[in-house]
Amino acid sequence: NAGVTQTPKFQVLKTGQSMTLQCAQDMNHEYMSWYRQDPGMGLRLIHYSVGAGITDQGEVPNGYNVSRSTTEDFPLRLLSAAPSQTSVYFCASRKGQHTEAFFGQGTRLTVV
Amino acid sequence: GENVEQHPSTLSVQEGDSAVIKCTYSDSASNYFPWYKQELGKRPQLIIDIRSNVGEKKDQRIAVTLNKTAKHFSLHITETQPEDSAVYFCAARGYTGNQFYFGTGTSLTVIP
Numbered sequence: 155n156a157g158v159t160q161t162p163k164f165q166v167l168k169t170g171q172s173m174t175l176q177c178a179q180d181m182n183h184e185y186m187s188w189y190r191q192d193p194g195m196g197l198r199l200i201h202y203s204v205g206a207g208i209t210d211q212g213e214v215p216n217g218y219n220v221s222r223s224t225t226e227d228f229p230l231r232l233l234s235a236a237p238s239q240t241s242v243y244f245c246a247s248r249k250g251q252h253t254e255a256f257f258g259q260g261t262r263l264t265v266v
Numbered sequence: 267g268e269n270v271e272q273h274p275s276t277l278s279v280q281e282g283d284s285a286v287i288k289c290t291y292s293d294s295a296s297n298y299f300p301w302y303k304q305e306l307g308k309r310p311q312l313i314i315d316i317r318s319n320v321g322e323k324k325d326q327r328i329a330v331t332l333n334k335t336a337k338h339f340s341l342h343i344t345e346t347q348p349e350d351s352a353v354y355f356c357a358a359r360g361y362t363g364n365q366f367y368f369g370t371g372t373s374l375t376v377i378p
Binding site: 189196202213244251254258260 | 267272275297298300302308309310311312315317355359364365366367368369370371
């Protein structure tokens, strides 16, 4: 049982490049979310999903896309990277509404 | 959506003293309030949570109190130890129950 696995751990992009951050969980959780963590701003919700085929926007969705084709996977796509997207990204999953969220180990993204 | 405010942003205490972190929330429909601890360079992990039908919950040296009328909840750590040094985040479940909103974090330093 690996929990929530994110790849890659580190990434450097040039402005305008696109990439996909991968997130997979093996706990059969319905709820999955993507957060970005910036100094002094806590964890801000980008997108979330309540099950396969269902996604919705969080607080800061602009510049990001998601899809949920399976229960296990919830990739985050950066369409055209900008320096403002330099951040640490966390994927999280949970079983239900009142249950613990399990986080991946994070992806440190730098856009130059 | 929900708005969660957290104070203080930094907190230093002497080993053995108590630490208190406070959060307020805006949505009166929120009914689940977890606290996460994030050690340097690591992922956030749940340390304690409380539901709205409970006013207080304890787990060894950690306790959380909830005042639904005033829409605030607090984390109390007693007999602090150096290993308690970390960033602590409060969160509240959004009105639909599908997403969590996090506070901006408190950096706690326990001085030996």
